Amino acid sequence: MIKEEKNTQTKSKDKKQTPIIEIxxxxxxxxxxNTILKGVNLTVNKGEDLVILGRSGSGKSVxxxxxxxxxxxxxxEIxxxxxxxxxxxxxxxxKIRVKIGFLFQSGALYDSMSVRENLAFTLRAHRRDLNDEEVENEVADALESVGLADAIDKMPSELSGGMRKRIGLARTLILKPEIILYDEPTTGLDTITSKEIxxxxxxIKHKQKTSSIIITHDMACAKMTADRIMVLxxxxxxAEGTYEExxxxxxxxxxxxxE
Structure with a gap:
């Protein structure tokens, strides 16, 4: 009886929760x-990491x-x-987009700009109220959060694949988004680097209280990051459930x- 009452209370609590994303x-x-999506329905709750799995071309990135x-x-509706x-x-x-970070597969850095310039460019485009010293501090903090403070003056061509992913993530984090959309964050990386990402x-989820959708083929990444998984x-x-389910x-x- 006690167990049933607990489950009922949990379900009641879940019903009151308003999704931060609802499709x-x-x-x-x-x-x-070429029909890709045929009626996708999904929700992401505040503070949740949702992983979406599916074969190539199934519409995850779309x-x-x-x-x-x-x-x-x-x-x-979205x-x-x-x-x-x-x-x-x-x-x-x-205004909504500023609150949403999007990490592309490639990291999508500007090749002609240094790491410092890549991050500062993004910040200045959205935060015109900041002076040069404040921009520098924000850039340094963002790089520190991904463990690449020493890469600030490097060019993208000098970075490994894993470093490019981290810099791309730092550029996303610099605007302090509430939602982050990860598109294949570990693609092309070795096992150790994938685990680090x-x-x-x-x-990031625990420190910045973000909510996320993670598109991935990497089952190790899915197992480590997912609160819930949906399969397209x-x-x-x-199908939908936890990794174990x-x-x-x-x-x-x-x-x-x-398997």
């Missing part, structure tokens, strides 16, 4: 007949790009911080990710 019935087709307006869906971003003006959407994702198949969410899922296709 309803999201559809997207490219060209005439989904998160729709959240920040990099891709416009054909149908559906609510971020309680606002439907698809109904916002460009100015209103930009996964640990960094967890560290044929344009919809096919999905690892034992009755669906052989779902279990294949965990």
């Amino acid at each position: 309803k019935d999201l559809h997207k087709t490219f060209g005439k007949d 989904t998160i790009k729709c959240i920040v307006g990099l891709i416009e869906p054909d149908q559906g 609510s971020v911080f309680g606002e439907n971003v698809l109904n916002l003006s460009k100015e209103e959407l930009n 996964s640990e960094l994702i967890l560290d 198949k044929d344009g919809v969410i096919h 999905l690892e034992k899922n009755e669906d052989e296709w779902v279990r294949s990710f965990f």
